[in-house]
Amino acid sequence: MTQYVAPQPGQNAAPDGIDAPVTAYEARGQVFAAQRDHYAARSARMANVNLALFTGALICLGIGVWQGEALWYLGAGLLALGFVAAYAYHTAIDRHHHHFNELWTITNEGLLRIRRDWQALPLRQAPEPPDMALAADLDLLGHASLQHLLNTAYTPIGQITLQRWLLQPAAPPVVRARQGAVQQLAPLLDFRDQLALRGRSMGTAQTNYERFLDWSEDAGWLSARPWLVWLSRFLTLLTFAAIGLQIAGLTPYPLWVGLIVVNLLLVLTIGGRVDEVIDRVAARQIVFRTYTDLFQLISAQPFTDPELQRLQARLTAQGQRADHHMRRLTRIMALAELRHFMFYLPIQLMTLWNFHVLWLLERWQATAGCHVRDWLAALGELEALSALAALAHDHPSWTFPTLQTA
The missing domain is CATH 1.10.287 (Helix Hairpins)
Structure with a gap:
């Protein structure tokens, strides 16, 4: 007890x-x-x-x-x-x-x-829970509530986590761990401001956040068709080989023209579907660029509190920090931006560019995608702790309760 x-x-x-x-x-x-x-x-x-x-x-x-x-x-x-x-x-x-x-x-x-200027203070909240009416009556959620006072969680996962903490009781060891984390975060104004600054760029991207998670955990469309991966590679190499042969004068025939036609048929029949998959990721670029900055900020902070160090440790996968994985995704998407280039069509017909970009994206999915949900959960916990730390900073005379087992 x-x-x-x-x-x-x-x-x-x-x-x-x-x-x-x-x-x-x-x-x-x-x-x-x-x-x-x-x-x-x-x-x-x-x-x-x-x-x-x-x-x-x-x-x-x-x-x-x-x-x-x-x-x-x-x-x-x-x-x-x-x-x-x-x-x-x-x-x-x-x-x-x-x-x-x-x-x-x-x-x-x-x-x-x-x-307590509730009219001027923005209310940031996750989607309302089923028992919203009761939570509002208790001033836990909604306008002029505890949630409103703890308004520094900007990302969707941060708002969801904070709301869950306000509605669900935590075990005493969990409470003690959170108290230690809050006490270290409270005086770190610069860190908390930078965390909020990066989170603010997310806006109200709840839908983008959920779709990014869905894509990260999806089975790859191209990886389910390995024959298409190898066909696109083979046709690309063959096209450049044919161009090289004619430039070197080893053949009088423009064999590469026939290969360009084959590539065109592949683009017209399957290339559209490849672009759809890439566009699904491209539409979320602001989301994972923001997460890259957030993960980097958290990983670089020299925390000494065990709970904060535990959250930092969760932001790794396969020996690399989460922000490194996310930055690799950003670099891959930079390759996808070539699709909007003026001279993309001839490049596509010679290289089947979008097929290779999708292969890189799905390789990222296979190595890092399965960790994204846990990375975001760790981010949400740290944002919720930061919100509590802001409250502790704003009211230095308030006390931390002591929990004892009877």
Whole structure:
């Protein structure tokens, strides 16, 4: 039997009161706001530079066409190159502006939590459980609830995990393990902000999250047809061999033309299905790119708490960290982006490119896909712990209960 023992006055309490976290949030908010405004001003200036370069290039081009002098064309070309470089630089500045604006928003939400400003504080929640009415009556879920106060879980799995923890009791050893993790996470403001920052880019991607999980655990479509794997490889090698023979002058016949026709037939009959499978993954790219960043952040953090170290250990498979596996998936999807390239069709007809990309994707499925669900479960637990840590940080005078076995 487990007994709740009320803490003694001052036990587990920080010496400072509620003013300390408010001061910390306000100071951080001022830093982030200053950086945000700095990059906003630079972005506005770069917008004017871009406009000037673009307009100048058009004017030089117009004068060149009118007067027929090469010097004006050269000027138009140089200004156009300058516009491309300035546009890339402007994009980087906008990314910095967005970065600090998001950090300011995250920090401001800390103040909203402390003030219990329920109208301004966003409510992030997983799909409602069957007993939602009872949970809402107990102020566990919904508006102005404990869930609303613990609003720092951004990913779908983080929201699901936090909701489950609020509704289901945990065994005393589990509670103690979570308390230790929360105590280490509470002062790690930078880490928790970065965790929230990466999670915010997920948006409301609950459907994408579930479909990514489904794809990760699916049986491979191409791997179930090994003959097609070998046929695509054989035709690719044969096509290049035929091209090489004609270039070397070893045959007067364009044998490669016949092979291109065979490849075209394969693309027209089966290639569409291959593209459908690849598109199913491509539509979720924002999901696994975000998870890559989240896994990297968690794995690189030097935790000393046993529970946090246990969660880190779960973010590995076959001796490699989860973020390394996810980064490999990102690199494979970069190869799939060639399908949108202007000259993709001749490349496809010579190489059967999408068949080889799908083979790489399904090899990733076979080696890493079966671990994705556990990786996300570990991420969800850490996000839920981080939400509890934010509560502990915001209220340093609150105490951690002691559980004793009677």
